[in-house]
Amino acid sequence: MHVFVTGATGWVGSAVVQELMGAGYRVTGLARSEHKVAALVATGAKVVRGTLEDLDVLHQAASAADAVIHTAFNHDFSRFAENAEQDRHVIEVLGSALQGSERPLLVTSGLLGLTRGASELEVPSPASPRKSETAARALVERGVRCATVRLAPSVHGLGDYGFVPLLIRLARKTGVSAYLGDGGHCWSGVHRLDAARVYRLALEQGVTQSVYHAVADEAVPFKAIAQMIGGGLGLPVESREREHFGWFAHMAAANMAVSSEYTRALLGWMPSGPGLLADLEHPGYYAG
Structure with a gap:
């Protein structure tokens, strides 16, 4: 399977690339600078040069892949609302490239807006500032095989x-x-390597659920x-x-x-x- 990964040189995305490469997947990662390109090439992955603003590049890379994992997000909290809107738009573009196929898309979100002890079935408060999961659910309604991996805050x-x-x-x-x-x-x-394994296992399980929790503690x-x-x-x-x-x-x-x-039960994740x-x-x- 060929997987396109955004945020492929980031804290979570680089662990996802490592996990997928170790399991024998072919990986193409998005990288925005020469330094990050070099780091990604060193893993054995292929590289697409670009940023989250390069929507045509994202669409083309997603169209060429068997699956997409979206971990990238601009964490400049001084403009969080703008970044959340950018993320929503990117997810729409990635989903449009996969629509009409069975190729899956995994997007990334957090736990803000959920009640304490919430299960994967609970929907975040509409007031939650990040819109990743809302965008993912909208794609599901359009027939895209899409799910959200909710990451622990740490x-x-x-x-x-x-x-x-x-x-x-x-x-x-x-x-x-x-x-x-x-x-x-x-x-x-959750330890970053444990979090990365959730993405791989979700792909192997077929992305049949709408939400997965990458939460250890x-x-x-x-x-x-x-x-x-x-x-x-x-x-x-x-x-x-x-x-x-x-x-x-x-x-x-x-x-x-x-x-x-x-x-844990669904994926056999330990x-x-x-x-x-x-x-x-x-x-x-x-x-x-």
Whole structure:
């Protein structure tokens, strides 16, 4: 099977490419710079040069593939609404290239807008700012074989540059590893290599479901995350008000913890990587 992967050099996408190549798939990845092209070529994958703005390039690459995995997203949070709209448009373009065939499309989203403990069957709140899943469901209504992989808010591992490193930088800057309220609200977590395996298994299962949960640690208390960061940095761990977290307060206060029981049973997925708190014991998370 030939799979086209967007975000192929990103934190999740590069792990997906590694997983697919290791399982014998032919992979073409989207890359936007010479440096990223070189990194992708080194994996043995083929390369399509372009960005999420190059809709003709995306359509052509998707048309030439047996399956598409969309992991790319512009994470500039200062213009999140615009980026979410761009993502919705990209998903529509990828889906249009696959419409009328049985070739599957897997798109990527998160857990924001879901209730704590939600299953794969629950639909996010319409107020959720990211529109990836809404776009995917619209494609399904048009007959496209499309599904969403919902990623835990912490897709962790050494080299992580996501939300937990953001909290580490904030703790360094302010001199305290903070949590909101009593810190009892929870995040889910998944090691990046375990997350990548969900995409491969979903393809092999035939993408018969509308949603898969790439979630290993289903509910990690935010206070426990703050305590691990405080220990790693040698800083006090204290409750703080929303202002302490700035623009990140909405995420820091959110319950983003769901069940992956159905995904595990359906795909035979058994996460094998370290859990989030175990990863945060590694000194590499605090280097630099």
